[in-house]
Amino acid sequence: MAANGNPTWVDVSLPDVGSSQDFYSSLFGWTFEDQGEEYGHYHMIKAEDGRVLGGAMAAAPDDPTPPAWTVYLATDDLTGTLERAKEAGGTVLFDAMPTGELGTMAIATAPSGAAFGLWEPKTFDGFDAVDASGHPVWFETMSGDYDADLKFYAKALGWEPAAMDGVRYSTNRPGEAATAGICDAAEFLPAGTPSYWRVYFRVDNTDDAVARLLELGGRVLDGPQDSPFGRLATVADPSGVSFQMIMPSEA
Incomplete structure (x- = not known):
């Protein structure tokens, strides 16, 4: 897994995942794989080289937050990281949420208000950090x-x-x-x-x-x-x- 505090995953909320697939596939050569109802039709995104690089999901119609990319930082102790984040002036927006056997995620903000994700892996570490087109x-x-x-x-x-x-x-x-x-x-x-x-x-x-x-x-x-x-x-x-x-x- 990535070292603590290093980016380990990215995903994007989209108003229309279908039309966005066409855009990103034509631009970067990405493919999108629907993970099914169990995972809320979250899509895994793969680069042309076959490596998983991120995820995509449909934005909730009533969500006031503009659709955007989210960066997830790695942690091997999500509970401790969230406690330290609060002590350091951050805010926990979404507390620890297990995602099956893959791992556990949370969403927090820094003192400036910048939102980011946290990921504690189980069977899924995140993306492979490679310097390759589309990644x-x-x-x-x-x-x-x-x-x-x-x-x-x-x-x-x-x-x-x-x-x-x-x-x-x-x-x-x-x-x-x-x-x-x-x-x-x-x-x-x-x-x-x-x-x-x-x-x-x-x-x-x-x-x-x-x-x-x-x-x-x-x-x-x-x-x-x-x-x-x-x-x-x-x-x-x-x-x-x-x-x-x-x-x-x-x-």
Whole structure:
């Protein structure tokens, strides 16, 4: 399983899973496998290489929360993690919920209000962390309360924050052990926009992927643009669910 505090799963709530399947299958080559009534028709998403990379579910019609991707962080002690999260200023939105023999999940928020999942595995560890097309390759929280969130993730989930030079950005661990980041977004989050987590999906060519996304009815929110880590774009699917696409740099 992933180390405590590392991203281990992602899933997305969608207004219409059927039409979204067509979009993501055409964009990334994903396939969706319905897990049946026992699991509320939760869908496992597989990349073109056959590896499971995440999940999808239908958004509840009366849910006021906009459909979005959720990042799940690994824990080998969900009960203890939830207690530490509350002690560190977080909030538990959904307490521990067993999912058959697969594991146990919960949903919490950091002090900034950014919601994330927690996953304690039994028979299912989560996705395989691979740098391959169509897979999630980076995860970060856009925080409106950077200092409080840094302390929160360190206490609740054992992060060892490593600050980047010249910017208010830290990774969850130093150097090559880093698997997620936290960005001080207080100055550029639009008024009324809550803090949130976001997911980067690997593509072989960002500009080509953006062109295909537009053909399929998606929208470009920012970019494409070059960064020290690769060429990236912030986009949204036709239902408004946002995510990042990145072609990592060779460095």
